[in-house]
Amino acid sequence: MQARYTTYGYFQQKMKEHYETYGTGIQFPEMIRLMDKRGQLLTEKPENPETIGVDPGMSDQAFNQFIDRIVITAYPDEWGNNRRVNETDIIPQRNDIFTIRHPRYTSLLLHAHNYYEIDYVSSGHCTFFFNGTSRELNKGELVIIAPGMKHDIQILDNETLVLCGMIRKSTFDVSFFPLLSSDNLLASFFRSTLTDKSRENYLLFFTGNRGQVNLMLRFCLLESVHMTEFTSISWMNILFSDLLINYSQTIQFYDYAMGTDFSLILQYIQHNYQSLTLPELAKFFHYSEPYLSTLIRQNTGSTFTELVRHLRFQEAIKYLTSTTLKVSEIAAKVGYHSADHFSRSFRSVYHMSPQQYQKEYQIKDKFIPFQTE
Numbered sequence: 001m002q003a004r005y006t007t008y009g010y011f012q013q014k015m016k017e018h019y020e021t022y023g024t025g026i027q028f029p030e031m032i033r034l035m036d037k038r039g040q041l042l043t044e045k046p047e048n049p050e051t052i053g054v055d056p057g058m059s060d061q062a063f064n065q066f067i068d069r070i071v072i073t074a075y076p077d078e079w080g081n082n083r084r085v086n087e088t089d090i091i092p093q094r095n096d097i098f099t100i101r102h103p104r105y106t107s108l109l110l111h112a113h114n115y116y117e118i119d120y121v122s123s124g125h126c127t128f129f130f131n132g133t134s135r136e137l138n139k140g141e142l143v144i145i146a147p148g149m150k151h152d153i154q155i156l157d158n159e160t161l162v163l164c165g166m167i168r169k170s171t172f173d174v175s176f177f178p179l180l181s182s183d184n185l186l187a188s189f190f191r192s193t194l195t196d197k198s199r200e201n202y203l204l205f206f207t208g209n210r211g212q213v214n215l216m217l218r219f220c221l222l223e224s225v226h227m228t229e230f231t232s233i234s235w236m237n238i239l240f241s242d243l244l245i246n247y248s249q250t251i252q253f254y255d256y257a258m259g260t261d262f263s264l265i266l267q268y269i270q271h272n273y274q275s276l277t278l279p280e281l282a283k284f285f286h287y288s289e290p291y292l293s294t295l296i297r298q299n300t301g302s303t304f305t306e307l308v309r310h311l312r313f314q315e316a317i318k319y320l321t322s323t324t325l326k327v328s329e330i331a332a333k334v335g336y337h338s339a340d341h342f343s344r345s346f347r348s349v350y351h352m353s354p355q356q357y358q359k360e361y362q363i364k365d366k367f368i369p370f371q372t373e
Contacts, residue, residue: 004032004041004076008101009068014040015105016158025107025154029076036076046071048225056218057211060123060161063218067101070225085113087168096171097232099220102126102162104155111152116167117145119153120207120217124160126153130202137162142213142243144203151202163217167236175233176240205247212242262299265292269304273311274335278304312336313349320358327354 014035018026026034035041049069058066090113091098102119110129119128120142128137129152130145137143137153145151147169155162167176207213216239223232265285269276281304282289296304312334319330331342346354 002075002077003045004036004043004074005045006032006035006041006072006074007046007068008070008072010040011035011072012068012104012158015103019105019156025105025156027107027109028103032074033076036074041074041076045073051222051225054222056215056222063122064101064161067221085111087113087115087166091115091166091168095224095232096175097165097167097220097224097236099163099165099217099224099232101221102153102155102164104158104160106152106154108152108154110150112148112150114147115169116147116172117151118165118167118217119143119145120163120165120213122161122163122214122217124155124157124162126155126160126162128153140207140213142205142207144205146201149202163214163221165217165220165236171233175237205243207243207247213239216242262295265295266300269307270311273308274333276308308335309345309349313346316342316346316354317357317361320354321361327358330354 011031015026015031018031018034032041048071049066054066056063108129119137121137121139123139125136125138128135128143131150153162153164216235219235220232220239223235265281268281268284278289278293282292285292287295293304296302296307300307302310315334316330319325319333323330325333327343328339331339334342336342336345343354346357350357352360
């Protein structure tokens, strides 16, 4: 295994020259082998640029110029144009997360891999290919692609900056799935979406190019230069938290077998469960009730009634454990017109009355600021 070296900038220069000469792109491994044949790769590894003191809030142009100086380690004799890419082929051994600038002027090659990929358009635009379709991704859009999903991204200009984060599946499962907690209906659904191998899915966030997302991925890239893997995990944790907290209203999920954006339905249920009925939901989305019921059951494993009850009880438990509200008041807050109905339903699930639950699980010794003895 003989390593060769180049820089992002020199590699992209050769990619652009090939595209302008032949009118078509070329895959990353093909260009590496071509550069090696022409003697354009280095045998001694040069120093990476120093990242200490680098301002991650710099302009896109300045950040691109910094990336151009980063060293690429290549293995011309081992890399092939495979449609199945393993994390061992792309993520350095000591890293759990590896962030790069997505190559430009590549040819289209739908491929899958066994790790999670995050692509964020920091500036410009690119074309995202997925499951036989394509769509343009613009500045501020971020896509999460699960393992095993065939896809590709094409950038055919020299100004677009796409930051690409690659996360080992084991790291994603341990470090980031806890963020997709079952306390949130959308998060729970996205968790199942990312693990369901029977469907071709991706998650798309519209961040509006807010600085936080851009900064966090830039930090991840800077730390990938010198293999500081643990801090990269921290930044990626913050990124996922930020996406779920600030962009839950912008998430799109597309299930090609289903033919609808089901996340919008879940968002509507999440925000209106206290008084929402199935006929109202069907009318809002222009579906028949039987079709909508089937849609919900197929994609959540629960009926509409079960989903609403689950959301009501989650909220009720928060009141029971953290407030001194009466059961009748809690019942009204979560959408029950009758305290007796609420109590019977609660007992059928938790095998105790709301009063018993409150007595057993209410948080004791709550901190009260500025309290005096």
